[in-house]
Amino acid sequence: MVSVSRRSLLALGAALPLLGRLDWAVASPPPAKVDKVRLNYNESPYGPSGAAREAMQGAIATAGRYPYGHMYALAALFAQQQGIAEDQVAVFSGSMAALRYAVLAFTGESRGLVMAAPSYEVPRQAAESNRAxxxxxxxxxxxxxxxxxMLAADPQAGMLYLCNPNNPTGTLTPTEAIRHALANKPQGSVLVVDEAYIDFADAPSCVSWVKEHDDLLxxxxxSKIYGMAGARxxxxxxxxxxxxxxxxxxVMTIMSRQLGSDL
Known part of the structure; x- marks a missing residue:
């Protein structure tokens, strides 16, 4: 099972003890006053639910220890709920970290990235840093x-990125269109489906598909529906x-930070 770097566990550790159950995501009552609604960040101005806040406060006492046990428990519970194997789930310090690592892993100078425009900008930035x-x-x-x-854009593509619902347009890609992309993408490439906003849409998730497709992430x-953007x-x-x-x-991120550089 994949783990995050020790440095990134600082923020993650405060949140993970409450994730032993996934039924606490009832939105908290709106506070008397919301100072700011930052639309450009797509974050909840109300924050996590009352149960989540209480669990975070209770976790302060164990904040001196790395939360590996909680990470594995979260992965196991999510896998059980989705009907997939535990080793098909990895916990990261936010999905942005996983997305960036995916671009670095699946693209390069000889394998490009295909994505929509406009869409979430992190894949493009990561690919450019990777000379892809x-x-x-x-x-x-x-x-x-x-x-x-998108399928015709690059026959040598290493990764196709599909944000569903799309950020920033909020539009959905039909399930059959995603299946078509998975079946007809360039040989050896990986389809990455970003479901950051799937909880806001009346659309099926692609999570269960990983049982049959080893080229789908x-x-x-x-961060979004649970109001935990800062918890990562x-x-x-x-x-x-x-x-x-x-x-x-x-691992490379840990080493680069130890050497005083950045990945």
């Missing part, structure tokens, strides 16, 4: 992913071999 070509395909007139155009986060808790779901490729960059 980036092929941004404009959305359709309905502001949806143009799957046929699905990302989930507690995210999940990557996929074949153990894919998660192992992400883990390489977790």
């Amino acid at each position: 070509s980036v092929h941004e395909v404009s959305l359709t007139a309905e502001h949806a992913h143009d799957i046929p155009a 699905v990302l989930r986060t507690f 808790v995210g999940l990557a779901i996929g074949a153990p071999a894919l998660l192992a490729r992400l883990a390489v960059f977790v």
Whole structure:
């Protein structure tokens, strides 16, 4: 199972003890006054639920220890709920870290990235830092992913990124279109489906598909619907071999920080 770096566990540790159950995500009552609603961050101005806040406060007493046990418990519970194997789930310090590692793992100078435009900018930034070509395909007139155009954009692509619902348009990609992308993407490439906003949509998740596809990676986060953007808790779901490729960059991040540089 993939673990996050020890440094990134500081924020993660405060949140994980409350994740032994996933039924506390009832939104807390709106506070008397919300100072700011920062739309550009897509974060909840209300924060985590009352039960989550209480659990975080209770976790302060154990904050001196790394929360590996809680990480494994979270992965095991999520896997049980989704009907998948525990080794198909990895916990990260937010899904953005998992997404960035995926780009670094699956793209390079000879394998490019294909994504929609506009969409979440982190994959493009990570690919550019990895000297990988980036092929941004404009959305359709309905502001949806143009799957046929994305499939044709780069025959040597190492990764196709699909944000569903898309950020920033909020549009959904139909399930059959995602299946078409998975079946017809360039050979050897990985389809990454970012489901950061899936809880806000009446749409099925792709998580269960990882049981049948070893070239699919699905990302989930507690930042949005659970109001825990500052806690940094995210999940990557996929074949153990894919998660192992992400883990390489977790180790590299630790080493680069120890050497005073950045990945």
